[in-house]
Amino acid sequence: MNVAKVIVDVPSFAIDQTFDYEIPDRFTHVLTPGMRVIVPFGPRKIMGFVVEITDTSSFNKLKPIEEVLDLVPVLTKELLDLGKWLAHRTLSLSIVALQVMLPQVLKSKYKKEINRLSGEVLSDELEDLFQGRDVIPFEEFEASALNYQHLKKAVDAGEVQIDYIVKSKITKKFETFVYPKKEIHLLEEALHDLSQSARKQRAIIEFFIENPQEIKQKSLLQTIGTTTSTVKALIDKGLLDTYQKETYRNPYNDDAIERTDPLPLKPEQQQAIEPILASIENNEHEVILVHGVTGSGKTEIYLQAIQEVIKKGKEAIVLVPEISLTPQMVKRFKGRFGRNVAVMHSALSAGEKFDEWRKIQRKEVQVVVGARSAIFSPFENLGIIIIDEEHETSYKQEDQPRYHARDVAIKRGKDQNFPVVLGSATPTLESYARAAKGVYKLATLTKRTNDKPLPEVITVDMRRELHAGNRTMFSRLLMEKIRDCIAKGEQIVLLLNRRGYSTFIMCRDCGHVKECPHCDIALTYHKNSHLLKCHYCSYEEEVPNVCPECSSDLIRYFGTGTQRVEESLTQLIPEARVIRMDVDTTRRKGAHEKLLREFSEHKADILLGTQMIAKGLDFENVTLVGVLTADSMLHLPDFRSSEKTFQLLTQVSGRAGRHDLPGEVIVQTYTPDHYSIELASKYNFEDFYKKEMAMRRAFRYPPYYYLALITITHENHVQVVQATQQFVQQLLMKVDPETIILGPTPSPIPRIKDRYRYQCMIKYKHEPKLRTFIQEVTNNFKEQIQKHDLQIIVDMQPYQMM
Numbered sequence: 001m002n003v004a005k006v007i008v009d010v011p012s013f014a015i016d017q018t019f020d021y022e023i024p025d026r027f028t029h030v031l032t033p034g035m036r037v038i039v040p041f042g043p044r045k046i047m048g049f050v051v052e053i054t055d056t057s058s059f060n061k062l063k064p065i066e067e068v069l070d071l072v073p074v075l076t077k078e079l080l081d082l083g084k085w086l087a088h089r090t091l092s093l094s095i096v097a098l099q100v101m102l103p104q105v106l107k108s109k110y111k112k113e114i115n116r117l118s119g120e121v122l123s124d125e126l127e128d129l130f131q132g133r134d135v136i137p138f139e140e141f142e143a144s145a146l147n148y149q150h151l152k153k154a155v156d157a158g159e160v161q162i163d164y165i166v167k168s169k170i171t172k173k174f175e176t177f178v179y180p181k182k183e184i185h186l187l188e189e190a191l192h193d194l195s196q197s198a199r200k201q202r203a204i205i206e207f208f209i210e211n212p213q214e215i216k217q218k219s220l221l222q223t224i225g226t227t228t229s230t231v232k233a234l235i236d237k238g239l240l241d242t243y244q245k246e247t248y249r250n251p252y253n254d255d256a257i258e259r260t261d262p263l264p265l266k267p268e269q270q271q272a273i274e275p276i277l278a279s280i281e282n283n284e285h286e287v288i289l290v291h292g293v294t295g296s297g298k299t300e301i302y303l304q305a306i307q308e309v310i311k312k313g314k315e316a317i318v319l320v321p322e323i324s325l326t327p328q329m330v331k332r333f334k335g336r337f338g339r340n341v342a343v344m345h346s347a348l349s350a351g352e353k354f355d356e357w358r359k360i361q362r363k364e365v366q367v368v369v370g371a372r373s374a375i376f377s378p379f380e381n382l383g384i385i386i387i388d389e390e391h392e393t394s395y396k397q398e399d400q401p402r403y404h405a406r407d408v409a410i411k412r413g414k415d416q417n418f419p420v421v422l423g424s425a426t427p428t429l430e431s432y433a434r435a436a437k438g439v440y441k442l443a444t445l446t447k448r449t450n451d452k453p454l455p456e457v458i459t460v461d462m463r464r465e466l467h468a469g470n471r472t473m474f475s476r477l478l479m480e481k482i483r484d485c486i487a488k489g490e491q492i493v494l495l496l497n498r499r500g501y502s503t504f505i506m507c508r509d510c511g512h513v514k515e516c517p518h519c520d521i522a523l524t525y526h527k528n529s530h531l532l533k534c535h536y537c538s539y540e541e542e543v544p545n546v547c548p549e550c551s552s553d554l555i556r557y558f559g560t561g562t563q564r565v566e567e568s569l570t571q572l573i574p575e576a577r578v579i580r581m582d583v584d585t586t587r588r589k590g591a592h593e594k595l596l597r598e599f600s601e602h603k604a605d606i607l608l609g610t611q612m613i614a615k616g617l618d619f620e621n622v623t624l625v626g627v628l629t630a631d632s633m634l635h636l637p638d639f640r641s642s643e644k645t646f647q648l649l650t651q652v653s654g655r656a657g658r659h660d661l662p663g664e665v666i667v668q669t670y671t672p673d674h675y676s677i678e679l680a681s682k683y684n685f686e687d688f689y690k691k692e693m694a695m696r697r698a699f700r701y702p703p704y705y706y707l708a709l710i711t712i713t714h715e716n717h718v719q720v721v722q723a724t725q726q727f728v729q730q731l732l733m734k735v736d737p738e739t740i741i742l743g744p745t746p747s748p749i750p751r752i753k754d755r756y757r758y759q760c761m762i763k764y765k766h767e768p769k770l771r772t773f774i775q776e777v778t779n780n781f782k783e784q785i786q787k788h789d790l791q792i793i794v795d796m797q798p799y800q801m802m
């Protein structure tokens with residue numbers, strides 16, 4: 001008998017195992033591991049992944065597989081193994097670990113169709129089915145007498161392909177085309193009749209007399225310099241008509257990107273690339289940390305290493321942080337490798353992402369540039385993985401499976417024998433310590449390729465400003481520099497360093513702060529909608545007119561959101577044109593790119609924003625960078641806060657003076673003597689590393705200790721405290737005496753969505769069985785989890801202490 005072992009889509013630890021199903025005859029020689037199937041499970045029919053095919057089962061009376069969803073496996077053998085590893089590493093469900101590797105489109109059920117690939121001759125049976133059509137619904141195949149093997153043969157031979165019908169408005173792109181409805185002599189007559197004052201209408205008719213064919217409405221309007229109302233007037237006169245045409249989804253216009261050639265490498269770059277090339281050449285896994293100041297030519301090294309990989313017929317994954325996945329970055333890769341590049345980031349629609357993913361699956365590209373999840377690209381002949389800005393915390397997924405892309409990269413590199421390159425101007429202490437110990441190879445780039453010095457950083461003590469009577473959030477020096485800059489026609493980047501920055505509502509009389517009724521966190525004031533919103537659950541309410549506590553009407557909004565900074569900035573310097581970039585102004589698709597484009601076209605003097613402006617941007621005309629509140633992150637309950645501050649200051653400083661004009665950086669702070677601010681202003685990574693390592697050693701944090709964070713949540717406060725206490729006690733009995741377990745303590749946000757949250761932090765040096773221990777202890781809470789809705793969240797590599 002043919003048996004398939006299937007991981008079913010039931011997100012429960014009680015079900016986290018494979019189930020055996022019989023493979024009916026019609027699916028033999030069709031089904032392979034890595035395909036998705038529909039199987040009966042209890043009374044339901046659910047999706048599952050085939051992970052293995054065998055010929056025996058220890059159960060008799062197996063239920064048969066109902067339906068096969070793919071004729072080409074969506075997960076390769078390597079990815080199936082990787083999924084197993086990932087589930088174990090992150091203590092998450094196998095089904096979740098497999099799902100995370102796939103694009104959204106494959107996570108839900110879509111209707112399918114069969115497409116004939118152009119010019120292919122099909123078997124007689126298939127020709128009968130197609131009856132001259134190019135596309136048929138999949139159901140027609142299922143209803144026919146044809147078997148799956150027959151279809152699979154045609155798929156494997158590249159004669160037909162199965163496509164998913166993604167029914168989402170955003171995935172289909174339509175464009176309006178305009179065409180003349182009348183023949184030329186009639187248009188000429190109409191022109192004659194049109195009044196001389198209808199200048200734009202006349203221009204359009206003249207245009208069509210010259211070019212009597214359809215044209216994109218957008219191009220037409222641009223050519224004539226008019227609006228749709230003119231076209232509409234002519235449609236009403238019966239002279240023109242429009243129709244919608246579907247255009248191929250192409251988020252980046254490849255053809256418009258200019259091709260670039262490799263640059264002759266500078267000596268430092270040459271030194272850095274050598275170990276990478278050697279590792280590629282010898283098919284030997286190696287992790288190479290490229291520590292190079294911003295502008296030192298790291299990206300050029302990546303490009304040339306990838307070129308070697310392509311030459312060997314292999315493939316490359318490049319990870320860049322979501323936020324730096326700007327057209328600027330994409331252009332550099334497309335400029336070098338053209339259509340050989342797929343791009344994956346979250347701003348793409350589900351359909352666009354799927355298109356890109358399929359280019360990889362079908363081996364139409366050899367390079368993918370993408371954010372975190374691109375690490376699971378289904379390449380089968382990988383030659384390199386590059387992680388740019390390796391210190392970015394967005395490489396860690398804060399949801400099941402809680403993985404770090406760097407670990408996945410190194411796992412794939414080790415198993416498949418290729419190099420992993422980590423690049424940063426400010427590497428994590430973890431990576432740098434490994435390089436210092438010789439576990440990774442270290443390559444250092446100290447110079448900018450243009451030989452320009454890094455911009456000078458001036459620290460301004462904001463306490464003195466206050467003493468001098470300046471109550472604004474702009475120091476006198478910064479104001480003066482901004483004015484100078486604008487006068488010279490140069491541009492400015494202003495960073496408001498506030499993670500989770502917010503404007504909240506507070507009563508001036510009694511100090512009451514409006515909090516979310518379901519979460520222990522202040523509600524955020526949204527000026528545009530005039531609503532108070534919770535950023536943790538979707539709760540929102542009207543802004544009250546009087547204080548709900550003391551009925552005072554002195555209830556005002558506080559905090560230094562970017563909106564408020566923008567307001568006071570335009571008050572102080574009315575002539576400044578400001579572009580504000582934050583979560584509010586970039587929510588809409590394409591808004592991010594649009595704002596950056598406007599800034600690069602000098603439609604504004606100042607780019608004001610949160611963290612998202614610190615990275616990867618490269619504007620020729622920016623000569624001044626201002627950091628408004630350098631220390632606001634230092635006081636967060638997070639042992640990485642100094643490191644994050646150092647990284648952010650270094651990154652943002654790198655935005656100034658990247659080209660011919662020299663740059664300058666003003667850092668405003670209330671703690672100018674803090675080592676991370678002082679050393680960042682001197683670009684002194686080495687000393688920062690030493691100092692911070694000493695702190696980490698003293699307080700027993702990574703890289704000296706490993707961490708694991710257990711968070712337990714429940715609606716009942718007492719129950720959550722008790723459960724966490726018991727968890728800690730039971731775990732303490734199992735672990736090494738040297739291992740430290742801190743807690744139970746309330747989580748930094750003690751309640752979210754009406755659930756109380758307690759946590760314990762495990763610090764350990766050597767605990768090879770920790771995952772098993774945690775699983776064993778969690779099992780003791782099985783009943784509370786299943787019957788009483790207790791939740792235990794395990795994060796084996798916590799980055800967010802919240």
Ligand code: ADP
Nearest residue numbers: 263264265266293294295296297298299300449
């Ligand atoms: P990083 O990634 O380290 O910030 P980039 O790769 O963006 O640095 O390089 C900074 C600038 O230097 C870019 O404009 C790039 O085109 C240029 N550049 C890189 N390598 C060279 C080289 N070998 N010769 C001349 N210019 C270079």
Ligand code: ZN
Nearest residue numbers: 507510547550
């Ligand atoms: Zn009050």
Ligand code: ZN
Nearest residue numbers: 516519534537
């Ligand atoms: Zn809430």
